[in-house]
Amino acid sequence: MLATLLLVFREVLEAALVVGIVASATRGVTSRARWIGSGIALGIAGAVLVAACAGWIADALSGSGQEWFNATVLLAAVAMIGWHVVWMSKHGRELAAQMQSVGRDVTSGARPMTALMAVVAIAVLREGSEIVLFGYGLLAGGSSVPALILGAVLGLAAGIALGVMIYFGLLKIPVRHFFGATNTLLVLLAAGMAATAAGFLTQADVLHHWTAPLWSTDWLLRDDSTFGKALHALIGYTSQPSGMQLLFYGATLVLLVAGMRLVSAAAAKPKRAAMQPPVAT
Amino acid sequence: MLRLVLIALLAAVPMAAGAADVPEFTLTIQDHRFSPAEMTIPADTKVKLIVVNKDATAEEFESHELNREKVVTGNASINVYVGPLKAGRYPFFGDFHQDTAQGTLIAR
Numbered sequence: 605m606l607a608t609l610l611l612v613f614r615e616v617l618e619a620a621l622v623v624g625i626v627a628s629a630t631r632g633v634t635s636r637a638r639w640i641g642s643g644i645a646l647g648i649a650g651a652v653l654v655a656a657c658a659g660w661i662a663d664a665l666s667g668s669g670q671e672w673f674n675a676t677v678l679l680a681a682v683a684m685i686g687w688h689v690v691w692m693s694k695h696g697r698e699l700a701a702q703m704q705s706v707g708r709d710v711t712s713g714a715r716p717m718t719a720l721m722a723v724v725a726i727a728v729l730r731e732g733s734e735i736v737l738f739g740y741g742l743l744a745g746g747s748s749v750p751a752l753i754l755g756a757v758l759g760l761a762a763g764i765a766l767g768v769m770i771y772f773g774l775l776k777i778p779v780r781h782f783f784g785a786t787n788t789l790l791v792l793l794a795a796g797m798a799a800t801a802a803g804f805l806t807q808a809d810v811l812h813h814w815t816a817p818l819w820s821t822d823w824l825l826r827d828d829s830t831f832g833k834a835l836h837a838l839i840g841y842t843s844q845p846s847g848m849q850l851l852f853y854g855a856t857l858v859l860l861v862a863g864m865r866l867v868s869a870a871a872a873k874p875k876r877a878a879m880q881p882p883v884a885t
Numbered sequence: 886m887l888r889l890v891l892i893a894l895l896a897a898v899p900m901a902a903g904a905a906d907v908p909e910f911t912l913t914i915q916d917h918r919f920s921p922a923e924m925t926i927p928a929d930t931k932v933k934l935i936v937v938n939k940d941a942t943a944e945e946f947e948s949h950e951l952n953r954e955k956v957v958t959g960n961a962s963i964n965v966y967v968g969p970l971k972a973g974r975y976p977f978f979g980d981f982h983q984d985t986a987q988g989t990l991i992a993r
Contacts, residue, residue: 607982611980611981738945742942803952806952809933812966827949844952845952
């Protein structure tokens, strides 16, 4: 039971942190529960599907299908986060101003909620498929079903509790700084995902440059500690990053920050001339 | 735009053929244990690990020190490229059965 609890907790933790950040970043969107709920549901369905096809995925592309699959969905999530933070850098200020003046939720207008739904779905899918494979193995191996269920439920609850904690923690940030803070978290999340994708492509021997670890911070924080896992999910912490991972990390940071700056500068210029009321639905 | 840049970034990294002269080493999983539990591989050389799972259920080959994780389904095998590694000990484990599935790669 303890093994189940720990494995489920570790997998759920990573997904729950992503969901917690997305939930707080979409503060003020009236329909966000539906979007995030759909993302979680799609992710669970996808996890079962991926687990069922695990053998086929692994054998695809001369044995490197699993790495390609992981890297592709991670980079897709990076692109989705990029789309959202760039959009927010254009509209975030208006949103914050409206929330302050009206004192209640505002609708999102054309906000790219599908992008964040996809990010949630991908996070749940990646972590969930491992839980499914693990649980199926235990069942097939004749483990006691009640103990399995109890461990899974406790692990799930503990993981979700941490996701809820980060959500309420983020909500304490003053509205003025709120979207800046959640945008920063999303950018770091994306950079971490890109670095993880680089790790998978290195493992598959698709990328084979700068594969050696640049340093080791094992003495400070191990990857397999709970805090290390949480930091991995949040900002992509890994105690022994390769040069290629660092390159992906840095490139993502530079691209997203540059995109946000460009769009926000362009949005600031014609502001007075063409100030439009927010789209209300 | 972002996706284009990412694709360009991927494409910019030379994808040389390679792989032909990479030495191969086989690890077997049976009864949720690795055999051999300790395996020596050459240091400063890229190697291809072939992980053969003889159990009916899935396992995940994982190592923090090697920065690797890959699921291997029941009665199947996977390839994992590691290295070039500096001389040293690199523990690995089966994520789904950590109490028994433990092993170490020794690069020398």
